[in-house]
Amino acid sequence: xxxxxxxxxxxxxxxxxxxxxxxVSGYYPPGGKLPSVRELASVAAVNPNxxxxxxxxxxRGGLIITQRTNGRxxxxxxxxxxxxxxxxxxxxxxxxxxxxxxxxxxxxxxxxLLKGGCGTGMEA
Amino acid sequence: xxxxxxxxxxxxxxxxxxxxxxxVSGYYPPGGKLPSVRELASVAAVNPNxxxxxxxxxxRGGLIITQRTNGRxxxxxxxxxxxxxxxxxxxxxxxxxxxxxxxxxxxxxxxxLLKGGCGTGMEA
DNA sequence: ATGATTGTATTATTAGGTTGATACAATCAT
DNA sequence: ATGATTGTATCAACCTAATAATACAATCAT
Numbered sequence: 001x002x003x004x005x006x007x008x009x010x011x012x013x014x015x016x017x018x019x020x021x022x023x024v025s026g027y028y029p030p031g032g033k034l035p036s037v038r039e040l041a042s043v044a045a046v047n048p049n050x051x052x053x054x055x056x057x058x059x060r061g062g063l064i065i066t067q068r069t070n071g072r073x074x075x076x077x078x079x080x081x082x083x084x085x086x087x088x089x090x091x092x093x094x095x096x097x098x099x100x101x102x103x104x105x106x107x108x109x110x111x112x113l114l115k116g117g118c119g120t121g122m123e124a
Numbered sequence: 125x126x127x128x129x130x131x132x133x134x135x136x137x138x139x140x141x142x143x144x145x146x147x148v149s150g151y152y153p154p155g156g157k158l159p160s161v162r163e164l165a166s167v168a169a170v171n172p173n174x175x176x177x178x179x180x181x182x183x184r185g186g187l188i189i190t191q192r193t194n195g196r197x198x199x200x201x202x203x204x205x206x207x208x209x210x211x212x213x214x215x216x217x218x219x220x221x222x223x224x225x226x227x228x229x230x231x232x233x234x235x236x237l238l239k240g241g242c243g244t245g246m247e248a
Numbered sequence: 249a250t251g252a253t254t255g256t257a258t259t260a261t262t263a264g265g266t267t268g269a270t271a272c273a274a275t276c277a278t
Numbered sequence: 279a280t281g282a283t284t285g286t287a288t289c290a291a292c293c294t295a296a297t298a299a300t301a302c303a304a305t306c307a308t
Contacts, residue, residue, distance in 0.1 A: 025228045047267045069274040069284045096220040104149045193254045193304040
């Protein structure tokens with residue numbers, strides 16, 4: 001699984017988002033143990049300091065828990081996980097419609113566009 | 125109109141995107157003259173050098189044309205403008221579905237989710 | 249012709265992100 | 279007990295982005 005990091009944004013922020021997705025999508029199950037800072041940093045081809053920063057950020061959000069000298073685990077608070085997942089989904093929907101609206105598309109146009117596209121001006 | 129620049133991404137890149145949208149949406153019509161570097165920089169509360177960099181970037185894409193000592197204009201190539209607009213729209217659609225799939229939603233789920241009209245943020 | 253405005257270029261400085269190289273105390277497996 | 283691994287902290291170096299302060303030649307309005 002590639003990490004496809006973008007140079008146009010802080011790496012640690014991208015790591016946070018990626019790990020967030022991996023947790024709420026169940027790739028890292030609730031209560032499950034996470035790879036170590038050094039190991040994940042190695043996999044992502046990133047400096048351990050950067051991965052550490054991402055982990056610290058995730059912990060502030062409550063998604064992961066640190067056992068001082070024994071690694072980290074995903075929280076067992078499945079409700080929190082679900083809430084974050086729904087929050088992310090809503091955010092994506094909102095920004096998507098917002099961006100399409102900026103371009104001049106109405107909500108109705110966008111929806112019909114996704115269903116199969118009828119007279120939206122995008123066929124050409 | 126606020127410029128709501130994000131500190132988490134290069135400002136010049138955000139300026140490029142914003143100006144792109146303003147052009148393809150017709151806010152700056154084809155062949156129309158653009159504000160000067162200094163004026164736009166002032167409006168956006170940004171350093172002239174940064175705005176200059178954004179303009180240079182847009183010019184490389186062909187969207188705007190520079191009259192050496194007499195300001196800039198939007199290209200009159202409406203076909204190019206339309207192509208860029210469609211490209212932006214397609215990009216938004218693709219990344220939207222991609223992000224939703226990352227979270228575990230199928231394409232069919234997303235579409236029916238949007239048709240249900242539950243919270244798109246565009247009703248108002 | 250004059251003065252203001254245009255795009256453009258230069259230099260210096262600041263701030264933030266990233267990397268690399270360490271180092272330490274606490275824990276686990278053996 | 280020993281050695282490896284854990285999270286954590288620190289320091290220096292580098293790079294990019296952004297700002298600030300200028301400066302210049304070419305154009306336009308007057």
